[in-house]
Amino acid sequence: MKTLTFGRIKDNLLSEVQKDSAYLIPLRLFIGVGWVRAGLEKWIESGWHDGSSLLAFFDGQITSGQVAFPFYQNLLQGVFSPRAQALSWLIMVGQFLVGIAVLAGLFTNFALLCGMFMNFNFIFAGEINPSAFYIVIQLALFIGNTGAIIGLDQFLSRRIPICFLVAQPPGSSNCLPIDRATFVGLALLALVAAGVAFPHIRDFGPHSVEDPAMILLVLSTVIALSAAISLLRLAKTVDFSP
Numbered sequence: 001m002k003t004l005t006f007g008r009i010k011d012n013l014l015s016e017v018q019k020d021s022a023y024l025i026p027l028r029l030f031i032g033v034g035w036v037r038a039g040l041e042k043w044i045e046s047g048w049h050d051g052s053s054l055l056a057f058f059d060g061q062i063t064s065g066q067v068a069f070p071f072y073q074n075l076l077q078g079v080f081s082p083r084a085q086a087l088s089w090l091i092m093v094g095q096f097l098v099g100i101a102v103l104a105g106l107f108t109n110f111a112l113l114c115g116m117f118m119n120f121n122f123i124f125a126g127e128i129n130p131s132a133f134y135i136v137i138q139l140a141l142f143i144g145n146t147g148a149i150i151g152l153d154q155f156l157s158r159r160i161p162i163c164f165l166v167a168q169p170p171g172s173s174n175c176l177p178i179d180r181a182t183f184v185g186l187a188l189l190a191l192v193a194a195g196v197a198f199p200h201i202r203d204f205g206p207h208s209v210e211d212p213a214m215i216l217l218v219l220s221t222v223i224a225l226s227a228a229i230s231l232l233r234l235a236k237t238v239d240f241s242p
Contacts, residue, residue: 021144028146031134033099035096036096039093049085050088053088066125068126098111107153108167109166113164128215136219148166183228187223194224197213198213
């Protein structure tokens, strides 16, 4: 009985790792552990419980001129800072839950979108590393639907065919027409973000990797191209006709 069970597990595992995008599983584990670590790291620091650490971060970024976008500086001062304690808890819990979801492959795509949203806010606040790298990795995991490989999304996808919530198995045609519209919207939103970032670029030279606006421009362009490619792939595998 034990031999039979072990053999079945082995066969299932081999079948999973032979699927498309299975090579991204190590990156999924890396990002999942990274988010869990980030959440726990803040949990053990008392300053995150009362919001003082986050408030000090905001003040430091504004004072040092790291916030390149005037509208975001206004958000930090007028909206986020007065609510620093609630925002601190939202970040701590959010980072931990995103990490657990990515590791388990549970609502993976939604978790990755939440992770990218947090990373973009960090970049807007002038904190580029490691958010820029996290966004690129999470984008690859999102497009590759890695949550459906050795993950709970493999089973959830049978009942929830929404690509932006649950990762769909490779080659699946379960996605709804709304996913096509969402990819179009994502591409357009990324292009708008690139246009907004361009006027605020301070450095076009070799050190531009330290310029939040330049990083935002590059990331927005990458996301727009990735969304366009995903849309073409989706149109090939899904019949959207009535």
